[in-house]
Amino acid sequence: MSRVLKKTELVPGIWQIEVETPRIAEKALPGHFVVVMADAFSERVPLTIADFDREAGTITLVLMVVGASSLKLSRLREGDDFYAVIGPLGHPSAIRPVERVVMVAGGVGTAPIFPIARAYHEQGVEVVAIQGARSADLLFWTDRLASVSAEHVVATDDGSAGRKGLVTEPLAEVLAADSPKRIGCVYAIGPTPMMKFCAKTTEPFETPTIVSLNSIMVDGTGMCGGCRVTVGEQTLFTCVDGPEFDGHQVDWDSLMSRQKTYHVQEGIAFERMLEAHSNS
Amino acid sequence: MSGVKTKRSQKAGRVAMPEQAPEARIENFDEVPLGYTDEQARTEAMRCLQCKTPACCEGCPVQVDIPAFIRLIAEGKTLEAAAKIKESNCLPAACGRVCPQENQCEGLCVLGKKGEPVAIGNLERYAAQYASDYAARHGVDGPVKRPASTGKRVAVVGAGPAGLTVAGDLILQGHQVTVFEAFHKAGGVLSYGIPEFRLPKRIVQEEVEQLARLGVRFELNHVIGKATSVHELLGKEGFDAVFLGVGAGLPSVMGIPGENLGGVYLANEYLTRVNLMRAYDFPRYDTPIVRGRNVCVIGGGNVAMDAARTARRLGSERVSIIYRRSMEELPARAEEIHHAREEGIAFKTLCSPLEYLGDEHGMVKQARCQVMELGEPDDSGRRRPVPVDGKEVAIETDLVIIAIGGNANPIVTKQTEGLALNQHDYIAVNENGATSCPGIWAGGDIVTGSATVILAMGAGRTAAQDIHQYLCDGNPSTARCADTA
Numbered sequence: 115m116s117r118v119l120k121k122t123e124l125v126p127g128i129w130q131i132e133v134e135t136p137r138i139a140e141k142a143l144p145g146h147f148v149v150v151m152a153d154a155f156s157e158r159v160p161l162t163i164a165d166f167d168r169e170a171g172t173i174t175l176v177l178m179v180v181g182a183s184s185l186k187l188s189r190l191r192e193g194d195d196f197y198a199v200i201g202p203l204g205h206p207s208a209i210r211p212v213e214r215v216v217m218v219a220g221g222v223g224t225a226p227i228f229p230i231a232r233a234y235h236e237q238g239v240e241v242v243a244i245q246g247a248r249s250a251d252l253l254f255w256t257d258r259l260a261s262v263s264a265e266h267v268v269a270t271d272d273g274s275a276g277r278k279g280l281v282t283e284p285l286a287e288v289l290a291a292d293s294p295k296r297i298g299c300v301y302a303i304g305p306t307p308m309m310k311f312c313a314k315t316t317e318p319f320e321t322p323t324i325v326s327l328n329s330i331m332v333d334g335t336g337m338c339g340g341c342r343v344t345v346g347e348q349t350l351f352t353c354v355d356g357p358e359f360d361g362h363q364v365d366w367d368s369l370m371s372r373q374k375t376y377h378v379q380e381g382i383a384f385e386r387m388l389e390a391h392s393n394s
Numbered sequence: 395m396s397g398v399k400t401k402r403s404q405k406a407g408r409v410a411m412p413e414q415a416p417e418a419r420i421e422n423f424d425e426v427p428l429g430y431t432d433e434q435a436r437t438e439a440m441r442c443l444q445c446k447t448p449a450c451c452e453g454c455p456v457q458v459d460i461p462a463f464i465r466l467i468a469e470g471k472t473l474e475a476a477a478k479i480k481e482s483n484c485l486p487a488a489c490g491r492v493c494p495q496e497n498q499c500e501g502l503c504v505l506g507k508k509g510e511p512v513a514i515g516n517l518e519r520y521a522a523q524y525a526s527d528y529a530a531r532h533g534v535d536g537p538v539k540r541p542a543s544t545g546k547r548v549a550v551v552g553a554g555p556a557g558l559t560v561a562g563d564l565i566l567q568g569h570q571v572t573v574f575e576a577f578h579k580a581g582g583v584l585s586y587g588i589p590e591f592r593l594p595k596r597i598v599q600e601e602v603e604q605l606a607r608l609g610v611r612f613e614l615n616h617v618i619g620k621a622t623s624v625h626e627l628l629g630k631e632g633f634d635a636v637f638l639g640v641g642a643g644l645p646s647v648m649g650i651p652g653e654n655l656g657g658v659y660l661a662n663e664y665l666t667r668v669n670l671m672r673a674y675d676f677p678r679y680d681t682p683i684v685r686g687r688n689v690c691v692i693g694g695g696n697v698a699m700d701a702a703r704t705a706r707r708l709g710s711e712r713v714s715i716i717y718r719r720s721m722e723e724l725p726a727r728a729e730e731i732h733h734a735r736e737e738g739i740a741f742k743t744l745c746s747p748l749e750y751l752g753d754e755h756g757m758v759k760q761a762r763c764q765v766m767e768l769g770e771p772d773d774s775g776r777r778r779p780v781p782v783d784g785k786e787v788a789i790e791t792d793l794v795i796i797a798i799g800g801n802a803n804p805i806v807t808k809q810t811e812g813l814a815l816n817q818h819d820y821i822a823v824n825e826n827g828a829t830s831c832p833g834i835w836a837g838g839d840i841v842t843g844s845a846t847v848i849l850a851m852g853a854g855r856t857a858a859q860d861i862h863q864y865l866c867d868g869n870p871s872t873a874r875c876a877d878t879a
Contacts (some may be wrong), residue, residue, distance in 0.1 A: 137616070137621045137622065138621055141620065141621060150656075151578060155672075155678065155679050155680055156680050157669070157671065157679075157680045160856075182677075182680055187678070197578065198614070198615045199615065200576065200578075200615045200616075200617055200618065201620065201621065202620055202621070203617065203620060229464050231547050250638075254611070269701050277436070298586050317622045320559045332663055332666050332671065332681075333576070333577065333586075333666065334646050334665060335617055335620075335643070335803070335804065335805055336643040336804060336805055337586075337641070337643045337662055338645075338660065338662045338663035339644065339645040339647075339660035339662055340660070340663040342647070342654060342660070343654070349647050349649070349653065349654060351644060354644070354803075354804055354805060365654070366401055367756065368654050368655070368756065370756070371655065371656045371752070371755060371756020371757070372654065372655075372656050372756070373853040374656065374756070375656045375684060376682040376753070376755075377675065379677070379682035379683075380682065382677055383676070383677045383680055383682070386547070386677050
């Protein structure tokens with residue numbers, strides 16, 4: 115049984131859900147994900163574990179409503195049980211022995227990056243956090259991220275909070291100013307184009323760049339092969355080989371076209387669900 | 395039964411099972427064969443010669459007493475027939491439908507030498523259906539021997555054919571059995587892989603529920619190797635033995651350009667979306683699927699046939715099986731090939747993909763294929779396909795489904811300390827299914843690589859016997875075993 119203990123709308127359309135699931139909480143580590151189903155008709159949706167509390171037996175999930183499945187998940191009420199929560203899946207983040215690390219979070223990517231940033235911070239690594247969003251009203255967990263960072267930069271597309279522009283600009287500046295070189299690696303987690311351009315930005319600096327991919331998945335346990343991604347010359351599986359990969363090796367264009375596979379159906383399902391909701 | 399009657403029945407030839415007509419069935423996901431009537435079943439059962447040394451039994455990986463159950467059907471004792479099958483096979487409704495009988499029991503039937511073999515699979519299916527209808531009507535299962543409890547606890551990892559067999563065998567020996575399943579439904583490949591029109595999911599759930607009624611506990615959504623390690627099952631979780639039947643995983647790709655384009659599926663994903671997630675009923679179910687017009691299925695096994703026939707039912711105009719050898723070497727079950735042809739599936743044999751080309755949106759639009767010819771026999775004894783120099787064909791396609799087998803799933807194998815693997819990363823076992831770790835057995839696809847339901851069940855049966863032995867001899871002071879009770 116996996117129960118919704120607490121649900122909060124962090125910013126419009128982004129929900130934080132505390133899930134009671136002791137077995138998963140006991141083994142969860144930064145970078146792990148779970149596969150969830152709201153009800154028996156649902157898709158199996160992979161979500162990165164944003165936080166966990168072993169003593170309370172809970173994990174924290176943060177999800178953005180982008181379509182039918184996320185809308186349905188966001189509508190679970192406190193006290194409801196998920197139909198299924200499976201995990202913890204994937205490899206946890208390898209916390210590397212570096213002096214300084216840059217954490218770039220885009221949009222809802224703030225949630226999965228937070229426990230990784232905290233793990234580095236707790237190891238005494240100097241964390242530089244760069245947090246981006248479309249506008250100020252979509253920023254969340256800024257305090258949490260700032261609390262584990264030596265430096266915390268905010269960037270919004272419209273300049274309504276922090277500096278105006280994309281996260282790649284402060285990223286390039288931080289890397290350029292890092293002399294002598296102390297930054298051992300960069301993490302970028304967020305929408306796929308944002309991760310792609312972060313990887314492009316770090317390439318000339320030859321700084322190892324780790325991305326956490328949000329491929330389309332079904333089982334999440336190395337059976338179906340839907341989450342495959344081209345990394346270097348190889349076909350790898352996000353669920354059992356990832357979800358973290360070397361951002362400089364990922365074939366981004368192939369990943370993005372695969373993510374658009376169900377574009378039309380997703381639209382149909384979303385409208386149908388919105389209609390069902392307005393009629394009920 | 396009288397000898398005269400038997401003789402006449404044999405001459406009459408095999409009783410065909412009624413089927414949905416091809417033009418009707420490609421519009422639905424309902425089962426294709428419709429099952430025998432009581433009359434048809436008895437007539438077919440009477441064809442059996444009741445051989446003194448029955449060859450058919452030698453072909454059965456789980457050693458069903460075939461002549462005995464067929465005789466019971468001929469005598470009109472169908473419930474007893476079902477019980478007879480269940481002594482050695484806990485999944486008769488599934489096996490009657492999906493076993494490759496032509497290479498097993500029916501392939502060895504003496505009637506097959508001059509005419510047609512007894513339709514053993516059809517009869518097994520009939521008996522199972524009869525018993526399950528009876529249980530539904532009367533609210534009770536057929537006769538079952540209830541053993542005394544041994545107090546021993548067995549963890550079965552994976553609720554597929556191997557795991558369910560182990561669970562069924564050991565619960566009948568009086569052991570406590572818990573089955574751990576990563577998916578939200580039990581059944582393994584019977585649930586996610588084999589389509590509704592070949593094996594209705596309600597039948598799988600019924601066989602699972604029968605096991606549950608016998609006392610087998612099912613823990614769904616529980617990934618062993620992640621949430622709980624295999625060694626923890628034997629340690630803090632307090633199990634006395636573990637059976638690993640996690641199935642194969644990680645489908646293979648050919649490593650040719652374009653395999654990761656949009657609209658290119660690996661068969662496991664395509665079938666899982668349709669079977670387990672019910673994508674054929676989108677948007678009532680939330681999981682979507684690409685419905686192509688021109689579909690290419692790569693491979694010639696049962697999975698390829700399942701994928702092709704599924705695509706046909708999802709409204710594809712043209713579905714082609716692309717296979718690198720000839721029709722002769724197709725590894726699929728004869729009935730699947732026959733049904734596929736009836737449904738208008740094209741077979742492009744001696745053809746092997748070289749590359750997939752995509753459109754400007756990254757969706758597949760063409761398969762460039764190499765024309766092959768048959769050369770000398772290879773290690774498998776089949777003639778090896780070799781490329782015909784310079785001969786290529788281009789096939790327009792908007793949906794490619796790759797069904798060329800798979801590799802070992804790493805979750806349990808790579809995270810269980812001390813578990814010896816073979817050179818292909820499958821679990822190494824001895825002839826009894828025992829692994830290198832004390833208290834841990836394994837069987838099915840995670841040992842052999844992708845094979846059949848019944849072979850996995852055979853491996854489960856062998857392991858269950860050894861586990862039972864271990865639980866009895868290993869700790870003789872704590873419990874008496876059911877068979878000595």
